[in-house]
Amino acid sequence: MKRATSRSSYAIAVLPGDGIGVEVTAAALQVLHAVAPRIGRRFGTVEHPAGARHYLEHGVALPPATVAACRRADAILFGAMGLPHVRAGDGTEIIPQLDLRFALDLYAGVRPIRSFAGLPGPLADARAAHIDLVLVRESTEGLFHARGRGRIEGSGGDAAAFDTMKITHRGTARVCDFALRLARQRRAQGKPGRVTNVDKANVFRSMAFWRQVFDERAAAFPDVPVEHAYVDAMALNLVLKPWAYDVLVTENMFGDILSDLIAALAGGMGMAPSADIGDEHALFQPAHGTAPDIAGQGIANPTAAMLSAAMMLDWLADRAGDAALADGARAIEAALAAAFASGAARPREFGGRSSTADIVREVLVRL
């Protein structure tokens, strides 16, 4: 990861996208610009078009100029993209974020969740108040390698569809290294700093290979405790005792599914931030989609988008060696936590009545 000297201004490419992506991105930008003077920094945020609506209007979902702007920016803030009725020729949804992940080689999908005082999640156990874990999802290969490459053989009753899972040594090693480094950082912050490798090595050759590479890499981090789990058992245990986990690392498709499961543990998709990180670029977006069922009503929970902006500040702080940015991240997290703990903000996912604007307001007054 390259290091720059501390600076006062950062260029952020903003891709709001479709549906509630537009609404929650606007909320995150309000908070980002409010925190900037507090930490003596400026964020040059420039919006760029992409998404299913752009595809409908212009025939292209991810314009080359938008990709170029993302490459030039210090970081990318992303809303959500895709609309159910907008489909590509092969019947799949328009999902430009996947193209961007591959174009910028954003191989580590980072999905942290934590519980907030004042916002009880779905688990009754008192220990659920202490959930604080990060799922690291490999984001450039795995079963998603098959996207756009699936094939059908035969026809009628004899037809069979095939999608291929691709696990490479390089792709697995780098994401395992990422998870192991993350665990080491978390230990330095007083967290357990343990990695659970999630696979299905008892059934698939590809997954046995994944586990072999994980073990190879773990041997290079003797200070980081590691363990293995099968993905089916992990689905069970994430509901029974999520507080027992710290860092999870897994293949693309398993990560896709488990990240929604852990979002539910935090109370809903609106609580789950994410980052897609590579060696040169990083993109920050709420883990949720465009939520067509609530889009346009002003009721989307902007917490995930705000926490994603905080993750962006942490990543920039590390990359640029600029501690003030990490202070900004802590300020956003603290303002959100205080707004929830006081009861002043309660998202609808928790049975509350707070609109998007209400939550933004409660965070801004606490900043």
Ligand code: ATP
């Ligand atoms: P994708 O395929 O992109 O994941 P999706 O439609 O399957 O999209 P989401 O868009 O994440 O999934 O929506 C799943 C559910 O979560 C919907 O009921 C939606 O209303 C809800 N949801 C998602 N994000 C939020 C949010 N920020 N605030 C409140 N509810 C949300």
